[in-house]
Amino acid sequence: MQFLKKFLSALALLSFAIGVSASPATPKEGAEYVVLPSPQPTDSGKKIEVIEFFAYWCPHCYSFEPALSAWVKKQGDNIVFKRVHVPFREDTVPQQKLFFTLEAMGLAEKLQSKVFDAYHVERNRLNRDEAVFEWAAKNGIDKQKFIDTYRSFGVTGKLRRANAMMDLYKVEYWPVVIVDGRYQTSPHQAGAAAGNANTEPEQQQAAIEVLDYLVAKAKAEKK
Structure with a gap:
C-alpha cells in the first residue's frame, strides 16, 4: 500500500512536470518580439x-x-x-492604390481575400490601372466611383502616409x-x-x- 502511494505521488509529479514543459513559454523581448525604439501614438482609446x-x-x-x-x-x-x-516597386503601385481605394470605400476587409486570390490563384498581376479598374467592376464595384476614388487626393495622401509609416515603424x-x-x-x-x-x-x-x-x-x- 505504501509503495502504491509513493508510485501515485511520483506519477502525479511527473504529470505536472510534463504539463509545465509542454506549456508555451512566455515570449521574450528581443526574440519573439521587439520593442520599437520610438513608440508611436495610437488613436484607439x-x-x-x-x-x-x-x-x-x-x-x-x-x-x-x-x-x-x-x-x-x-x-x-x-x-x-x-x-x-x-510600397515596393513601380509596378506594385496599382495594387497599393487598389487597397487604399477599397479602404476609402469601406470595402477593404470584405474584398481582402478576393484581391489576394486574384493575384495568387487567378494570376492577375494587377500591375496596371486598367487591370485594377476591370477587376473592381468584375467584383460589383461601381467602376466610375472606384476610378474617382483611386485618383483622389485622399488616396494619394494614403500612399505618402504609408511611406512615412514604413520609416516610423522601422518596417x-x-x-x-x-x-x-x-x-x-x-x-x-x-x-x-x-x-x-x-x-x-x-x-x-x-x-x-x-x-x-x-x-x-x-x-x-x-x-
Whole structure:
C-alpha cells in the first residue's frame, strides 16, 4: 500500500512536470518580439491598436491572411485592427492604390481575400490601372466611383502616409504586425525564436500566440 502511494505521488509529479514543459513559454523581448525604439501614438482609446504591414503580391502575406483574419475576429472589441499596404516597386503601385481605394470605400476587409486570390490563384498581376479598374467592376464595384476614388487626393495622401509609416515603424520586411505602437512581431520572427516552428503554418501559429501575449500585455499596461 505504501509503495502504491509513493508510485501515485511520483506519477502525479511527473504529470505536472510534463504539463509545465509542454506549456508555451512566455515570449521574450528581443526574440519573439521587439520593442520599437520610438513608440508611436495610437488613436484607439482603451482598445489596442494592431497594424499589419502587408502587400497583395507577397506570398507570405497571402499565406498568413487566413490565420490573421481569424485571430482578428476572435479578438473582437479588444483591438482596433488596421492594415498598411507597403510600397515596393513601380509596378506594385496599382495594387497599393487598389487597397487604399477599397479602404476609402469601406470595402477593404470584405474584398481582402478576393484581391489576394486574384493575384495568387487567378494570376492577375494587377500591375496596371486598367487591370485594377476591370477587376473592381468584375467584383460589383461601381467602376466610375472606384476610378474617382483611386485618383483622389485622399488616396494619394494614403500612399505618402504609408511611406512615412514604413520609416516610423522601422518596417524592413513583411508581413509584420505592430501592437499598440510599441511592439513588433511577425511569423518569421516568432517562428525563428520558437526553434521548432519549421513550416510556415507553424511560424504563423507562433506569431498568433505572440500576438495574444502582446495584446494582453498592452491592455494591462493601459490600466
